[in-house]
Amino acid sequence: MAETDTRTLQTVGATLHYDVRPGTGPDPRPLLLIGSPMDATGFTTLASHFGDRTVVTYDPRGAGRSERTDGAPENLPEEHADDLARLIEVLDAGPVDVFASSGGAVNALALVAARPDLVHTLVAHEPPSAPVLPDHEAALALCADIHSTYLREGLGMAMAKFIALVSRTGPIPATWAEEPAPSPAAFGLPTEDDGTRDDPLLGQNMRACTSYVPDFAALRAASTRIVIAAGKESEGTFCARTAAGVAEGIGTPLAVYPSNHGGFLGGEYGQHGAPAEFAEALRASLADA
Template identity: 40%
Template sequence: MSTHEPEVRTLKVPGARIHHEVRGSGPVLLMIPGGPQDAGVLAEIARLLADRYTTVTYDPRGNSRSTLDGEPVEQEVDVHADDAARLIAELGGGPVDVFGTSGGGQVGLALTARYPDLVRVLVAHEPACVPMLDDPAAAEARDRHVYDTYLREGVDAAMVEFLGLNGLDVGEGAEGDALSGGDGPPPGEEELATFERVSGNFDYFLRHGLLPISLYRPDVEALAGGAPRVVVGLGAESEGELIHDIGLALAGRLGSAPVGFPGDHLGYDSHPDGFSETLHRVLREA
């Protein structure tokens, strides 16, 4: 494990305070987690890349340590993108490299479309933007079913269903090991702390984030011009899953070839060394 420890900072934005962690030196690489996740899930690849980049991870507004000023409201991808833009400005301005995974990929797409001068390259790893499918009706119905399950049966049942849509189960990744006592090595103190924080975000995500994030339609026309460059990353082990099909559809609409990354939807967690090297290669070649 890399030993780069973060400098922890807080940025006041309209309606929230954004917890973010800065490591290393070099060109800025802003890293955006997905859904209910926070900076902790990307900490290891941020450490691994901190000898080549100033890596910046953060908790999206309303998640974990990024507290809201008022009561939770329906999440808006464009508001998350505005937060990312303010972080970039706080770090000295753009253009910077951006990595977003899952719902963080949608935030990266919105950031790039709304603030193209702030982004040099966006790597969107398995963004869950369902409207990119030629016929999104079935996938949209599945997301709405997860939401209905949450309303009827609660958080646990809905999260099991949600993970299944991404080809995952509660035994995969650090969060899954903490839930199920899986066959991998026992999670360490940092992983357990991340799991505790992230699991505390599930209710907020299911109630206020699941549908607006998954149903977000990127501005493909603004993104397809090639500047800034947008790269779609797909997990090698995600092939055959809905999330893989969504990524292929997005890449097709952007007119670009997707790039393979190690692992599945959580490849940054299960294959951090290979994942970080792939990300570095993509950024270097862009």
């Protein structure tokens, strides 16, 4: 793969850092790989499987190298969508293909709803949009509790609750608050509060991301081809269930991808999915356009 060109972009309330990896193949359409709050480093392995495409990755506002300049404590999907629109426009390469993971998938849905002209094909992998669930009231209350736990008690306690949320299968019961709080030590997390409150997941994106209501009318009318995907091993978990709900709302079948929520990872953050198989599935989705 050609040498990465790192660039910056000033948007409303943020300075974004993004990376462009020129491709060696004939396809002129850039492929954006985006997450949230995961930054560009999480896509290192997946990008290596697309050396024939120009691949663009970025750090969302408030994460990695991209700083918020407006001092706001939380990020909205619409803000991320506006950042992405400005990034695509500055590439000046026409509509792009987008693979979006987790919170990035929520932000990409907001982008396509507002600016379908900028995206040729979107593959949205496990968007955690809780309002599409039958048990959405319990799910949203739990997500809000994770955020408030972070503000009150710090990263360890809140992250333990977050891991418990995304790993549990089936609906979230209305009695979830009566369940014993998971122990941070059980997940190798710190048990002491270090006083910091700048975590991009628990502090900045947790509530707005999970409470985002997709504009299904706009998405169904969009010129963009939309694929909603979930990992085979994710079946029954929170993000797979929300992905199925989003697919149903758009009126498209749910695509089943290899592995799990982080199936494209090849050792980033110490996690290993099935990146070669995942990249093959993604390439097939893009080729179907």
